[in-house]
Amino acid sequence: MKRTHTTALTVGALIASFGLQAGTAHADTATPRIDLRVLIVSDGGPATDAIAAELAAAGTPYTEVDLQQSGRPVIDAGFLADTVDGVPRAKFQAVVLPNDNPFAANSAEMAALATYEQTYAIPQVDAYTYARPEAGLQYPVYGGYSGSLDGVQAQVTTAGKAGPFGYLDGSVPFEDNSPTVGESYAYLSTPAAGADFTPYVDAPVPGQSTRGSLVGEYRHDGRRELVVTFVYNRYQQQFRLLARGIVEWMTEGVHLGASRNYFAVHVDDVLAGDDRWDTTLNCTPGDVDCPQGEGVANPIRMTPADVDHATDWQTRRNFTLDLAYNGAGSVDQREDNNGADPLADKLIADRDRFRWINHTYTHAFLGCEQDVSVVPWKCATSADGSTRWVGRTTIADEIAANRVWGQTAGLPLDNEELITGEHSGLKVSPQQPADNPNLALALADTGVTWLGSDNSRETDQRQVGPAITVPRYPMNVFYNAGKAAEQVDEYNWIYTGRAQGGSGICEDHPDTSTCLSAPLSTSTGYADHIVPLETRIDLGHVLANDPKPHFIHQSNLAEERIAYPVLDGVLDGYADLFADDTPVVNLRMKDIGVELGRRAAWKAAVDAGQVTAYRVGDTVTVQAPSGVAVTATMPTGTTNGTAGFGDAYAGEVSGWTASAGTPITLGLPSSTPALSSPLDTARQPATSGTPRTRVPAGVTEQVPYSPGN
Numbered sequence: 001m002k003r004t005h006t007t008a009l010t011v012g013a014l015i016a017s018f019g020l021q022a023g024t025a026h027a028d029t030a031t032p033r034i035d036l037r038v039l040i041v042s043d044g045g046p047a048t049d050a051i052a053a054e055l056a057a058a059g060t061p062y063t064e065v066d067l068q069q070s071g072r073p074v075i076d077a078g079f080l081a082d083t084v085d086g087v088p089r090a091k092f093q094a095v096v097l098p099n100d101n102p103f104a105a106n107s108a109e110m111a112a113l114a115t116y117e118q119t120y121a122i123p124q125v126d127a128y129t130y131a132r133p134e135a136g137l138q139y140p141v142y143g144g145y146s147g148s149l150d151g152v153q154a155q156v157t158t159a160g161k162a163g164p165f166g167y168l169d170g171s172v173p174f175e176d177n178s179p180t181v182g183e184s185y186a187y188l189s190t191p192a193a194g195a196d197f198t199p200y201v202d203a204p205v206p207g208q209s210t211r212g213s214l215v216g217e218y219r220h221d222g223r224r225e226l227v228v229t230f231v232y233n234r235y236q237q238q239f240r241l242l243a244r245g246i247v248e249w250m251t252e253g254v255h256l257g258a259s260r261n262y263f264a265v266h267v268d269d270v271l272a273g274d275d276r277w278d279t280t281l282n283c284t285p286g287d288v289d290c291p292q293g294e295g296v297a298n299p300i301r302m303t304p305a306d307v308d309h310a311t312d313w314q315t316r317r318n319f320t321l322d323l324a325y326n327g328a329g330s331v332d333q334r335e336d337n338n339g340a341d342p343l344a345d346k347l348i349a350d351r352d353r354f355r356w357i358n359h360t361y362t363h364a365f366l367g368c369e370q371d372v373s374v375v376p377w378k379c380a381t382s383a384d385g386s387t388r389w390v391g392r393t394t395i396a397d398e399i400a401a402n403r404v405w406g407q408t409a410g411l412p413l414d415n416e417e418l419i420t421g422e423h424s425g426l427k428v429s430p431q432q433p434a435d436n437p438n439l440a441l442a443l444a445d446t447g448v449t450w451l452g453s454d455n456s457r458e459t460d461q462r463q464v465g466p467a468i469t470v471p472r473y474p475m476n477v478f479y480n481a482g483k484a485a486e487q488v489d490e491y492n493w494i495y496t497g498r499a500q501g502g503s504g505i506c507e508d509h510p511d512t513s514t515c516l517s518a519p520l521s522t523s524t525g526y527a528d529h530i531v532p533l534e535t536r537i538d539l540g541h542v543l544a545n546d547p548k549p550h551f552i553h554q555s556n557l558a559e560e561r562i563a564y565p566v567l568d569g570v571l572d573g574y575a576d577l578f579a580d581d582t583p584v585v586n587l588r589m590k591d592i593g594v595e596l597g598r599r600a601a602w603k604a605a606v607d608a609g610q611v612t613a614y615r616v617g618d619t620v621t622v623q624a625p626s627g628v629a630v631t632a633t634m635p636t637g638t639t640n641g642t643a644g645f646g647d648a649y650a651g652e653v654s655g656w657t658a659s660a661g662t663p664i665t666l667g668l669p670s671s672t673p674a675l676s677s678p679l680d681t682a683r684q685p686a687t688s689g690t691p692r693t694r695v696p697a698g699v700t701e702q703v704p705y706s707p708g709n
Contacts, residue, residue: 039092047127050234060257094250099129131189136197136218144189151176160200164249167650186230188212240543258654264549272329273299300482300555304346324359327405363421395442419452440465482559484526535569626661637669
């Protein structure tokens, strides 16, 4: 974003104004050093917590000072700045406060922050503050509004589009997920008389023709503040939409870490047939936990028409599905139908339209040997009580046979990737609390290095022999449902109480968030309840800089093709919110694994204090341990040596750079605003802290309202 540059002070004047010790080397000519780290001053509220979570997810270093914690560090000149080799150093490139002034009147800490921000031109984010003149806004009683914004459509202003929120198309919808819970309290107001205030995001003032600011920039006393006047938590869509812009505003687009919006969908059991939910038995015949009895025998299996629909959908959406296949499904089909399998023929003909993942040959359970004489099943044991495991050779054969089938069919495979049936072989509670010890050996035998896992069981990557897991989000579109009525019937069984004919799981686990107060209609419940809810959950993952893939099953692309309303909901919702330069990133499983692994290594290095990064003028220097890739976001035109840095995304460039343990130097384009631009000498520094404007008669001094989100 554009910013007015001010006349530079000499380094000597900077040192004197901030009470720093003058160094010897470069004391007269050096430009101040700004460390690439954010200071978060927290009051324990959801707003500062949300910004901290955004920085953590991106890999942006920050230091948090909790005002409620005894023994916390005192924020003074020495805490904020010092000298390095005689050069003044600002230890933080931005400051985040819970509101515009969280300290007591005449606070020395607020005075230190104000002086620091003036001296080094450090931006300040007011994470959630009351609209008042001290924040550049009129009190809401003067034609503004205080109250709920649930369901309101806010808008990015022209200045916001030209500035930090240009990656958005314009609309910023506020969630309204419950008619009985207030989710989004806000203050809407216009700039105070004479204030240098620019709204970036605003919303209509109820009952009036004016609009009030929700996010805006206030410039005063040689300082810049991003003033946010609505409450939020890290999970709410309105925050997720604006989080990138908040970070880019306070860092001027120069920071460690990166954020993108990812979406990948794995379709399991391709070529196999999935068992069907029985609405009478309330279980799935063929499943190990379903009692024997009358049930629907015909499995759900895709047809060639379903493949055509999938390829047409991919073309229209510019999106690629990952098909996890079981070759034995086609072999069995041909054996039962005189060699015919039109589905396999069609998929093989269109094989280059999809990405493919080995899902084992028969979809066998590869953990312990299952004792299905009881419900739920348990691991079979030997006479000495030890667990009986599926053998190493059996597991390796399942992997290798499916690979051979795929290679024979000409599928574009990556042999390092594998998803076992039901993620079996990996531990599953409560029956199998440990991995099958033969799994790691079989993975080594077959050269597998990336192994799909269930994110609902294990959220983090881990090592399994030579392989690293890639956690996958299960979508709440059931594997045993090809029709909406089947999906709703099973959904009702799981999520209603026993008195309503349900399983009672919600009664036994009241913390389950998707429990129903009454059964859904089998004719309308899928479109009216399940699709919007699942769409919101999955879009939330996309907006959270989370590359983990989602998974459904081939049954969901067959018959009534019930997966598509959810997938379309995610992609349509995304397209309505983001500009063309901020597309969904659609990676294959191996690349997702690499991304997650790099993030984990980077986080470990940052947490251990092994990363140093700072900016001096138009040069950014980063040093990290050898072998730890460096992640950063920079303005377009940034160079890494003689090459360009990063890939374009959301109006900037970002990416990973290999580290050999020596400093990495990035050159910023000359147009980049200087974070270290000192104050114009004509400006007068603030006195002790931010003065508190007298509250007019009839107006009650308020602190921000924060509902329990």
